[in-house]
Amino acid sequence: MADVRPESRGAAGRRGTAAAPPRRVTLQDVADRAGVSLTTASRVVNDGSRRVGKPLADRVHRAVADLGYTANLQARAVATGQSTMIGVALRDISDPYFSSIAAGLIEVAASSRLLVCMSSTAAHEEAEREYVALMRAQRARAVVLVGSRSDNAAARDALRAELAAFTRSGGRAACIGQDLLGVDTVLPENKAGADALARALAALGHRRFAVLAGPRSLLTARERTEGFRAGLRAWSVPLDAAQIVHGDLSRDGGYQAMSEILAAGGPLPGCVFAVSDIMAVGALARLRAAGLRVPGDIAVAGFDDIPTLRDVYPPLTTVRLPLKRLGEIAARLVLSDDAPGPRVVPVPGEVVLRDSTLPRPPAA
Amino acid sequence: MADVRPESRGAAGRRGTAAAPPRRVTLQDVADRAGVSLTTASRVVNDGSRRVGKPLADRVHRAVADLGYTANLQARAVATGQSTMIGVALRDISDPYFSSIAAGLIEVAASSRLLVCMSSTAAHEEAEREYVALMRAQRARAVVLVGSRSDNAAARDALRAELAAFTRSGGRAACIGQDLLGVDTVLPENKAGADALARALAALGHRRFAVLAGPRSLLTARERTEGFRAGLRAWSVPLDAAQIVHGDLSRDGGYQAMSEILAAGGPLPGCVFAVSDIMAVGALARLRAAGLRVPGDIAVAGFDDIPTLRDVYPPLTTVRLPLKRLGEIAARLVLSDDAPGPRVVPVPGEVVLRDSTLPRPPAA
DNA sequence: ATAACCTTGGAAAGGGCTTTCCCGAGAATA
DNA sequence: TATTCTCGGGAAAGCCCTTTCCAAGGTTAT
Numbered sequence: 001m002a003d004v005r006p007e008s009r010g011a012a013g014r015r016g017t018a019a020a021p022p023r024r025v026t027l028q029d030v031a032d033r034a035g036v037s038l039t040t041a042s043r044v045v046n047d048g049s050r051r052v053g054k055p056l057a058d059r060v061h062r063a064v065a066d067l068g069y070t071a072n073l074q075a076r077a078v079a080t081g082q083s084t085m086i087g088v089a090l091r092d093i094s095d096p097y098f099s100s101i102a103a104g105l106i107e108v109a110a111s112s113r114l115l116v117c118m119s120s121t122a123a124h125e126e127a128e129r130e131y132v133a134l135m136r137a138q139r140a141r142a143v144v145l146v147g148s149r150s151d152n153a154a155a156r157d158a159l160r161a162e163l164a165a166f167t168r169s170g171g172r173a174a175c176i177g178q179d180l181l182g183v184d185t186v187l188p189e190n191k192a193g194a195d196a197l198a199r200a201l202a203a204l205g206h207r208r209f210a211v212l213a214g215p216r217s218l219l220t221a222r223e224r225t226e227g228f229r230a231g232l233r234a235w236s237v238p239l240d241a242a243q244i245v246h247g248d249l250s251r252d253g254g255y256q257a258m259s260e261i262l263a264a265g266g267p268l269p270g271c272v273f274a275v276s277d278i279m280a281v282g283a284l285a286r287l288r289a290a291g292l293r294v295p296g297d298i299a300v301a302g303f304d305d306i307p308t309l310r311d312v313y314p315p316l317t318t319v320r321l322p323l324k325r326l327g328e329i330a331a332r333l334v335l336s337d338d339a340p341g342p343r344v345v346p347v348p349g350e351v352v353l354r355d356s357t358l359p360r361p362p363a364a
Numbered sequence: 365m366a367d368v369r370p371e372s373r374g375a376a377g378r379r380g381t382a383a384a385p386p387r388r389v390t391l392q393d394v395a396d397r398a399g400v401s402l403t404t405a406s407r408v409v410n411d412g413s414r415r416v417g418k419p420l421a422d423r424v425h426r427a428v429a430d431l432g433y434t435a436n437l438q439a440r441a442v443a444t445g446q447s448t449m450i451g452v453a454l455r456d457i458s459d460p461y462f463s464s465i466a467a468g469l470i471e472v473a474a475s476s477r478l479l480v481c482m483s484s485t486a487a488h489e490e491a492e493r494e495y496v497a498l499m500r501a502q503r504a505r506a507v508v509l510v511g512s513r514s515d516n517a518a519a520r521d522a523l524r525a526e527l528a529a530f531t532r533s534g535g536r537a538a539c540i541g542q543d544l545l546g547v548d549t550v551l552p553e554n555k556a557g558a559d560a561l562a563r564a565l566a567a568l569g570h571r572r573f574a575v576l577a578g579p580r581s582l583l584t585a586r587e588r589t590e591g592f593r594a595g596l597r598a599w600s601v602p603l604d605a606a607q608i609v610h611g612d613l614s615r616d617g618g619y620q621a622m623s624e625i626l627a628a629g630g631p632l633p634g635c636v637f638a639v640s641d642i643m644a645v646g647a648l649a650r651l652r653a654a655g656l657r658v659p660g661d662i663a664v665a666g667f668d669d670i671p672t673l674r675d676v677y678p679p680l681t682t683v684r685l686p687l688k689r690l691g692e693i694a695a696r697l698v699l700s701d702d703a704p705g706p707r708v709v710p711v712p713g714e715v716v717l718r719d720s721t722l723p724r725p726p727a728a
Numbered sequence: 729a730t731a732a733c734c735t736t737g738g739a740a741a742g743g744g745c746t747t748t749c750c751c752g753a754g755a756a757t758a
Numbered sequence: 759t760a761t762t763c764t765c766g767g768g769a770a771a772g773c774c775c776t777t778t779c780c781a782a783g784g785t786t787a788t
Binding site for chain 4: 400401402403404407414415416417420439441442443444445
């Protein structure tokens with residue numbers, strides 16, 4: 001608060017006047033001014049349902065313009081029992097992974113003239129559940145949960161229950177992530193993507209790997225690690241458990257995890273797989289700090305293909321997820337009214353090989 | 365739509381049953397079940413205003429739990445005339461500049477238990493005005509407009525008028541950008557920042573500059589260009605108008621603008637200033653494609669200090685804006701109720717010199 | 729000419745909640 | 759004991775809309 005330095009420029013203190021709560025213009029005011037009944041005014045304003053004669057309609061429109069009337073959407077929502085709100089819960093909007101998804105969601109929602117309410121649930125695991133409850137209280141039309149589930153079964157059950165209550169009361173729900181909540185799900189194929197990446201890297205000749213595996217509890221991180229291991233297995237390439245380092249799913253987490261690998265002191269792995277691009281960037285920074293060249297001394301790969309990072313140097317090998325599309329699909333799932341049962345839309349990733357994993361020239 | 369591939373898994377077609385609109389639990393239901401009046405139930409649910417005897421309160425709580433009652437916040441908003449919504453309009457949430465600001469806004473709003481509704485206004489200039497109108501209709505408590513104003517005076521006036529109507533009807537408004545709307549404003553010091561950057565670059569020995577100036581119509585882009593020019597003037601360094609290339613405020617815009625400079629064919633500038641980091645990244649990509657090294661052959665600087673780009677290579681010289689803080693400050697402005705008149709909070713940028721503008725070693 | 733419509737407008741009953749009154753009963757004061 | 763307070767409860771009047779139902783007038787069909 002202390003950092004708000006108001007350079008007040010208005011007339012000093014209009015405070016004393018006890019700020020009369022501004023009398024808002026209601027539809028009744030419009031009706032009165034136009035000399036028609038409330039009913040008629042309502043009909044004119046929500047043109048469609050039933051026609052009103054031209055002369056009266058004109059009078060009402062005039063009154064609306066004169067008074068600067070705007071319908072109270074909350075009241076309308078109460079009266080009709082229909083809301084135009086859709087809630088989106090994601091871990092951290094400033095993370096490009098989430099903000100890209102959010103962009104897709106917002107775009108589709110806006111095209112349906114729906115309001116998107118966003119919340120950050122990074123704070124604590126309960127936050128998602130609380131947000132769904134809040135959306136239920138708001139009688140939101142739909143809610144979308146974005147991001148990996150964790151392995152906390154209790155929290156998951158509570159969330160499931162809350163979502164069930166939400167859908168039972170007439171709302172639609174979807175999530176982007178693991179299909180564990182009993183609602184429509186957009187399923188990024190983490191495992192298959194990481195598997196394909198591992199095979200591609202092995203095909204390039206890489207043999208000694210390390211994985212910056214993200215938090216143990218996040219299923220997405222696990223799936224990617226698991227898929228990577230499976231892909232390597234197909235090439236009979238071993239992945240020593242000691243080479244799997246956990247850490248936060250962030251730039252700093254990647255930096256930190258990479259540090260641990262360097263500190264371990266053993267022979268340097270030939271290729272490091274970070275389970276997200278953001279972590280990979282941290283790893284790159286750490287390697288640079290150590291004076292190691294990528295891919296000269298060590299190769300690095302990520303996951304997601306964050307748009308902002310497509311131009312980093314060296315260009316980062318990764319698995320591309322159509323992030324914006326994930327959001328669009330989720331929005332469409334939640335807005336389409338044909339709903340026989342929970343649907344699952346798997347979305348594959350695409351391996352993108354770039355310079356950061358170029359095979360080392362055979363030692364001279 | 366075609367790309368949604370529902371792998372339906374529920375029982376086929378529960379459709380025929382004409383989906384009876386789920387009867388929602390109301391406070392009256394709770395009151396009935398608890399055997400108390402509606403009034404009492406309301407008082408228990410909104411604990412605070414007036415006390416209710418323990419035994420009755422318990423009965424009500426039981427009923428709430430049994431029925432899974434959740435207050436209808438819309439109805440409450442209608443009854444009290446107070447909403448808990450705050451609207452945020454920004455150009456594009458997937459742009460890290462905006463998403464960082466949004467993170468700050470959301471954090472503060474959430475700590476006040478307010479709902480944040482987000483909209484993307486990239487589509488057309490009218491979008492901001494429409495969104496403010498929508499927020500007025502929603503009786504939102506506040507609205508925050510994020511991003512540069514344009515030089516379209518007509519649109520600006522319309523927006524001013526809409527904002528005036530919004531505040532007149534009791535809402536609070538703020539913007540992050542130029543102080544042109546007659547509302548509380550958080551003012552990033554674009555000009556001063558660019559000025560300081562120019563001086564710092566000149567001090568490093570750079571002399572021949574080009575500017576990737578962003579769209580002509582965006583005031584933020586103009587201010588940065590203008591400030592840069594002023595800073596150079598202090599060092600008596602000329603900036604040829606031909607070296608100012610306009611383009612979209614995006615990665616591709618930067619790439620494109622850089623292309624134009626290269627295509628012009630004249631002597632290469634020694635240093636390129638892109639008015640945003642995102643454009644700078646595009647420029648770096650273009651230079652790399654041309655086989656030019658940064659800073660070896662040419663220096664590059666940006667503006668904003670986007671977090672995701674702090675680790676790109678070469679490390680990018682830029683002007684750091686505390687993006688998340690911008691959002692926090694705006695949120696606080698709009699939530700503090702002491703409001704004598706429109707306030708302006710200038711926020712300075714900080715020049716961050718990194719490797720991308722290292723002075724070239726004197727030609728051997 | 730009369731019956732059968734359709735059109736147009738309004739009164740009134742919701743929708744789900746808060747809040748202002750008002751009332752009775754017990755506690756505190758005189 | 760009489761009087762004033764408090765306290766806990768309810769009836770009912772809002773808040774701002776939408777929507778059903780009804781009535782009056784004008785058309786068309788028989």
